[in-house]
Amino acid sequence: MCVEPAPPPPSRLTRRGVLAGAAALAGTAAALSAAGPAAARPTRPAHEGARYGDLVIEGGTLLDPATGEVTEDAVVLIRAGTVDHAGPRRKGAVPGGVPRLDARGQWVLPGLVDAHIHLSTVAEAREAVTKGATSARSGSTTFYQDIAVRELARRLPDQAPRLSAAGVFVTPDMGDSVLADPDLAPLAALQGGVRSAEALRRVVDVNLARGADVIKTRVNERAGLPDQDPLTQVYSYEQLAHIVAAARRGGKGVLCHSYSEQGCHDAVRAGIRSLEHGVFVAERTLHEMRGRGTYFTPTLAAIAGLAESSDPVLAERGRAYLPVLREAVRAAHEMGVPLVAGTDSSGGEVTPIGHEIELMHAAGLSPLDAIRTATTNAARLLGLSRGVGRLAPGYAGDVLVVGSDPLSDVSVLSRPARVVRAGRIC
Template identity: 65%
Template sequence: MCVDPTTPPPPSRVTRRGVLAGAAVLAGGAALTGTAAGTAAAAEDPKAAARGTSSRPPRGGTLIIDGGTLLDPLTGRVTEDAVVVIEDGTVRAAGTRKATRNDVAAVRKTARVIQAEGRWVLPGLVDSHIHLSTLTDAHRALSLGATSIRSGSTAFYQDIALRELARWSPERVPRIRAAGIFVTPKLGDTILADPDLAPLARLKDGVRTPEALRRVVEVNLSRGVDVIKTRVNERAGSPTEDPLTQVYSREQLSATVAAARRGGATVLCHSYSEKGIHDAVVAGVNSIEHGVYLGEHTMREMRRRGTYFTPTLAAMASLAADPNPILAERGRRFLPIAKRAVLRAHELGVPIASGTDSSGGAVDPIGREVELMREAGLPALEAIRTATTGAARLIGLSRSAGRLARGFRGDAVLVDRDPLRDVSTLKSPSTVISYGFAVEA
């Protein structure tokens, strides 16, 4: 059996709003004001505003970060005794005390002031590969400095619900580019995430035909995802799977990419083997995730196409410490190979982004990935760029994330040491600002 390619996903009685409300419950955010369901209720009930519920998200915070040393990752410029002015969640000014004097005066009466003397001020960090399925994990990632993230998929659309929650409570949840459900041969229980996936249950070989691949992509798009996540190899984190076994061909990957592009979405691809990575790149994916055995021939193709490399070194380091001996040996073998691939990719001009691949309640600080990029041989500023300007460009936020400059979103991290001398300081920011609000640990 296959899905008729001319037939769109059947209209479901479960609406996008209903899916988001259910995902919010799974994510642990049902009680948070401003869920998709709460927003809908406000729009339909004129008395909602009186109950404290609005159909329009609140403005961002207004604050002044005063006296720190400001680093602009794009230019590498360091400004001592700098001032950052954030108004309604957006950077109004950032620079010397003299250059920002008028902007400070304009907001002083309403702004909160954070004294930053002796600390370094950087833009909020970007984790371009992380799996957030609960409000607790999302807040943990934010408190560790990841003010913007790209989801690596969730089982039941929790990332979409969290993205909506972030619009209402940015001090609790990072800004999210959601991937929805994984485009993978075996959906498992994820098939229960959406009634429109039900026809795929009868496919004996799983999600492999062009029609089936297109169906999963289209269902994701109908639920409002920003990106599509697929794979070319089996998992590294399962002792019963071989991460070098290829599960999708170049033609199958091309079908997924084509369906995503029709819906305006980019594609990230889980990959390990040299051939699998090359097939994914030629098929047109936007980024290679993990990519341990990335070869130089494929690196050159990635540079030509502008394909990003997200190596998730932190995940491999964690794997090396796993109590399962198979996984621990795999992590110890993969990590040095991946580090060499990172350095060679950087030398060849392949764009690189940081991602922790955190999941399941174990959230690594994005600063740990930057630290491992530095250990791989990248200069400190280049390592920092993988979690700021580079990652922001990959996930489509280059005009609002990765810098503290006028018009950018008011996201910042304050650290106690010079990150250009010791990038490990990014693992434990002393203060995190999200959309102009201070984040509580």
């Protein structure tokens, strides 16, 4: 069977129907309905959605990840969800009538970014926020649920992270995702799966038509399934290049699930924006990544989690892979490859993004550099560096309050005392 090379025709009815189904599966339609018409139709236009909380956070020790500067007895003033002031107390900086959060004896940081997470439901999105991830990038969902979660975040920002959605996975065997979307259904009859240039472009184009912000693909099989070999390559350099080219035509980047060295190398040469997992990435590929500015999202927490599996194949895989990945992270950092934190949380289990920071530190990064992987570095990857990753005037009013100095003990980031999203205490 041949798939037409042209992108799928725009269909307002199809798009609305598909995304309505995604919203129903994610539970976002019910959440917005329960919140009332004001939530469904924000009255205040703002960059990245409705940012309408007012809050003063005072007395804490403020950390700026960009500079490493520490300010004691600081004040953070958030107006309409955006930082108005962050720094030392100054006369008139704290207006009357604004809700206050006393942070004395605590540390104040920008909300964290989970650059690889699978959010399919309202409950998962809410849990991610309460565990510190106020921004995130999706690692794909089965049926565009992440696009629904993104829309929830824009209308009820305290219920979900600010989200860059990936839509459905570009993979040889797309499973139920193919049958769930009328514009993908013709791919179900392809012998050998989604492999031709036309089929690969079709999946990318449909994702873009549904509103995806980024494209997710793979070069290797999965490590989390005992019957798969994560060193087996499923797409060639040429196939990956077709995916990247189609995404770029839509102005989007590609994140690529990868394990084997050859797979990593092919993916980076094909022009992906970020390498995910990348356990066996080697020096030649790291040099290529540094030259191209390719980001590395090692998802250490996910690999460490394999070692705790009850399945002996997965447990052994985790024990063998984790030290290799730690060394890859250390080498990448020393070489200047930009590292970003992602938990790869999925299936209803949300790992605190602070735990990934802790594992980055254990792999050899300083506490400050480890924090940057979930703040300034991740913000650049997501294209949010002018509004996320710091607490400064004009930035998002997303805040993490922790009980002690994270530069002395990064594990405290896994146990936030308070999380503020768009000026609202979560």
